[in-house]
Amino acid sequence: MTIPDTSATPVPRDAEPIKAIPVRHPGRWVAIVVIAVLAAMFVHLLVTNSAFQWKFMFQNMFTPPVMRGLLGTVSITILAMIIGVVLGIVVAVARLSNNPILRGTSWAYTWFFRAVPRYVLLIVMGNLGILWPRLEIGVPFDTYLGKLFGLQDAHWRLFGITTRELLVGFWVGVLGLALSEAAYMAEIVRAGMLSVDPGQDEAATALGMSRAQALRRVVLPQAMRVIIPPTGNETIAMLKDTSLLIAVPVTAELFFQLSAIGNRTFQVFPMLVAAILWYLFLVSILLVGQYFLEKRFSRGYGRAAKAKMKLEGLAAEHGANPELP
Amino acid sequence: MSDQARHRAPDDDAQPVVRAADPHPAAGAEPMVRAENVHKAFGHVKVLRGIDVTVPRGNVCVVLGPSGSGKSTFLRCINHLEKIDAGRIWVDGNLVGYQQKGDKLYELHDKAVAAQRREIGMVFQRFNLFPHMCALENVIEAPTMVKGHGRADARRRGMELLDRVGLADKALNYPSQLSGGQQQRVAIARALAMDPKLMLFDEPTSALDPELVGDVLDAMKDLARSGMTMVVVTHEIGFAREVGDQLIFMDDGVVVESGAPREVLANPRHPRTRDFLSKVL
Numbered sequence: 001m002t003i004p005d006t007s008a009t010p011v012p013r014d015a016e017p018i019k020a021i022p023v024r025h026p027g028r029w030v031a032i033v034v035i036a037v038l039a040a041m042f043v044h045l046l047v048t049n050s051a052f053q054w055k056f057m058f059q060n061m062f063t064p065p066v067m068r069g070l071l072g073t074v075s076i077t078i079l080a081m082i083i084g085v086v087l088g089i090v091v092a093v094a095r096l097s098n099n100p101i102l103r104g105t106s107w108a109y110t111w112f113f114r115a116v117p118r119y120v121l122l123i124v125m126g127n128l129g130i131l132w133p134r135l136e137i138g139v140p141f142d143t144y145l146g147k148l149f150g151l152q153d154a155h156w157r158l159f160g161i162t163t164r165e166l167l168v169g170f171w172v173g174v175l176g177l178a179l180s181e182a183a184y185m186a187e188i189v190r191a192g193m194l195s196v197d198p199g200q201d202e203a204a205t206a207l208g209m210s211r212a213q214a215l216r217r218v219v220l221p222q223a224m225r226v227i228i229p230p231t232g233n234e235t236i237a238m239l240k241d242t243s244l245l246i247a248v249p250v251t252a253e254l255f256f257q258l259s260a261i262g263n264r265t266f267q268v269f270p271m272l273v274a275a276i277l278w279y280l281f282l283v284s285i286l287l288v289g290q291y292f293l294e295k296r297f298s299r300g301y302g303r304a305a306k307a308k309m310k311l312e313g314l315a316a317e318h319g320a321n322p323e324l325p
Numbered sequence: 326m327s328d329q330a331r332h333r334a335p336d337d338d339a340q341p342v343v344r345a346a347d348p349h350p351a352a353g354a355e356p357m358v359r360a361e362n363v364h365k366a367f368g369h370v371k372v373l374r375g376i377d378v379t380v381p382r383g384n385v386c387v388v389l390g391p392s393g394s395g396k397s398t399f400l401r402c403i404n405h406l407e408k409i410d411a412g413r414i415w416v417d418g419n420l421v422g423y424q425q426k427g428d429k430l431y432e433l434h435d436k437a438v439a440a441q442r443r444e445i446g447m448v449f450q451r452f453n454l455f456p457h458m459c460a461l462e463n464v465i466e467a468p469t470m471v472k473g474h475g476r477a478d479a480r481r482r483g484m485e486l487l488d489r490v491g492l493a494d495k496a497l498n499y500p501s502q503l504s505g506g507q508q509q510r511v512a513i514a515r516a517l518a519m520d521p522k523l524m525l526f527d528e529p530t531s532a533l534d535p536e537l538v539g540d541v542l543d544a545m546k547d548l549a550r551s552g553m554t555m556v557v558v559t560h561e562i563g564f565a566r567e568v569g570d571q572l573i574f575m576d577d578g579v580v581v582e583s584g585a586p587r588e589v590l591a592n593p594r595h596p597r598t599r600d601f602l603s604k605v606l
Contacts, residue, residue: 208443
């Protein structure tokens, strides 16, 4: 063995690339065969079983009532998510506040709405009219106070509406789903806020920023990276859970409309398949959106991005100013 | 505007009224930092066990000591990031975190504490720059959000400060694109942007690669020469000797030895100081 001369500058040498026989994977070929057979059986079922009624299904899955139901499903999803996210942030911030009253209240909120199943919650919301036939804003204990002053049946009310007007399907559905969603979003936002380095809050505090400023300007923007991906999942779950709105009941909703056609025409199964196809389509769109959102918000945090940053950092160290975003 | 800020009109030295209200009127100039018998415990662990420190205006006070001696905790008490259990700390004659009325002590509201912190800059070991903002945004964040300065003004001043720490050309870089030394200098500029009258440094060079320490120390020396009052927790003995007006050696929650840095470093009297210096020098 020769010891290389260390005083000379090392010169890169050529080397022959490795030519090796790759590892065989016979198990994969077996799996391919099994899956191919199962797939063929499934296609055979779809094509030959007359119960699918493909023609009938395609004729009926784009009718105006279904399209109205589609619009309802999409708008309820969007509205419930917006309210749920905003309320969830409020609850999460309250949960992490120094104020024991806010902490306790927000804990109770998440406890209640996470414990009650959405379907049950929606049924209850739809039946709240039993509790209060009329909703009124006025002086509390007015009849009792009236009795003290010798008045019978004192009704000091500013205004009121019958709950049947208020509890019409659409908004009860939105509210029920949003209230439930807020409890889950609060947990997600809380986890996101806790994932931010406490040094960040400390630096903001040391600069004299108030707690609200530190939250809004420093902690929440950084928590977004952790909050966004599960929020995408929540949106997908919400879209699917709109099919529970039959419990309220809400009729301007996709699944209700499709199964209504099925029930009316006694062609139940084709319309169920239509529902599956619609949900597959809608969720696929959301998945594409989620992919891009995640890509954007995990900027600079993946393994590859970290390596890239390190390189840029090195370049910065040597005076080069890398391209700015 | 807060009460503290209103009391302190432009010229600090011409404010005898404030001094008179202070329960501990001092002869001559009020020191920038005065700590009396400060105690602090985390659970059962007593971290500070009676610290007395006085830092006159314009002085650089270097705090040395082994890890776990309470140096950083003491520093964090000065801007009330930690609540002290006993004793008193005054910054520029104002009691930190409390208000004394007669013989009763009132906790200050968060807002008032935040107002006190605005006047005290702090630099952290791990920089703690805001990673979602570029260097310039980091520097102008507090002046615009807290002090309500216009963005144009804040940006001009921010660029001056970045220039002062030698990073004007990195103004638009994000922290992840900067080296540790550059990040720490941005953090110094960020603290200076609030025009503090006191700067606290919590081991500012401990997380840096050795070849990057010099730039940060240079920025701090420059700041010391400009007359800033500084309290610096560090392991940089050279910096202590060269820049420090006063050296404090802490061990196990008490000040073991203090005095002029050259003197303490050359002739440590206490065996624990001697032991520590023999290990780090």
